[in-house]
Each structure stands twice: as structure tokens, then as C-alpha cells.
Amino acid sequence: MAGHVPPKAVADAAALGLELRAKFKRGGTDVGVKRAEQLKARRECSDADIAAISSYFKRHVVDKDAKAHEWGDNDDPSAGYVAWLLWGGDAGEKWADGVKAKLDG
Template sequence: MTDTFKPTAAMADEAARGLELREKFKRGGTAVGVARARDLKNRRNLSEDTLKRMKSYFARHKVDKRAKNFGDNENPSAGYIAWLLWGGDAGRDWVKDKVT
């Protein structure tokens, strides 16, 4: 049996905020990011493979944090919304702790 990992409440909150911002501003994230956000928001158990994909996402997209309006909930960058869809900083830190 494979291990599964339950997302934290903080990750669920970040993903929910990302979904709300995406709906409001009509930008940010892909279909994969939206699906990940739904899993996180609902705190569905994740596989180790999913954790590896999350770690890879955060490694590739850490540069998005330098963009204008990253972290701005009034006029968020697309990268900020996408980052939230993947669990935000809480997701990044959690995955870093789980996947070596």
C-alpha cells in the first residue's frame, strides 16, 4: 500500500483563496493547478507522486514571487494566484518537509 499525505488546514485555506481570486480576476493557474487546489481545499489525501509534482512546481515557480503584485489580494499577479492554487507558502514548506 502506498503512503498518502493529508494536506494541512493552512494549505487548504491558501488553495481556497487561490480559487476565489482566480474566479474574481479570471487569471492565474492551469487546469492542473485548479484540480490541485480542489484536492488541497478538500484536504484529500495525496500520493507521494503528487507531492513530488508539487515540489517540482514550487521549484520552477519560485521566481514568480518577484513579480509585481505577487501577494496583492486587490490586484494579484497570475503567478500569485497560481502559487496559492498549489497551497501557497504553506504548501511549499509542507512538501519540502515531506519530500527529500
């Protein structure tokens, strides 16, 4: 199965991540930016994309504990928060994990 279209909430989180990254010059990698552009445009995600998104969130949940800046603060966001948004934020985690669970059957 292929062609998983990101929900609007995922696209909105990715768009916010791109805005915050541009404004604060921190958060995410080139890979994260490319993913955010895909999600923001609501371009279809392959099964491999879903696996990568789900895996990202599993690896980066620890970023929520960083203290350099604030998690969830759009006025002084942590780099980890910006990166998290680039991958679709909490909505992206829920969506990717849900799709992956169906794929894994």
C-alpha cells in the same frame, strides 16, 4: 508511503487561490485548479503528488519577481501569485518539501 493529508493552512491557501482566480480571471492552469481542489478538500496526496507539488514550487519561485500585478495582494494579485496559492502557497511549499525530504530519506 502514501496518503499525505494537506494541513489546514495549505487547504486555506488553495481555497483563496480558487477565489482569486474566479474573481480576477487569471492565474493557474487546469492542472493547478485540480490540485487546488484536491488541497482545499484536504484529500490525500500520493508520494507522486508530493513530488509534483514540490517541483512546482522549485520551478515557479521566479514568479515572485513579476511586476504586472502585485505578489501577495488580494486586491490586484499577479497571475503567478494566484497560481502559487492554487498549489498551497508558502504553506504548501513548506509542507511538500518537508514530506519529500522524509520520503527521500
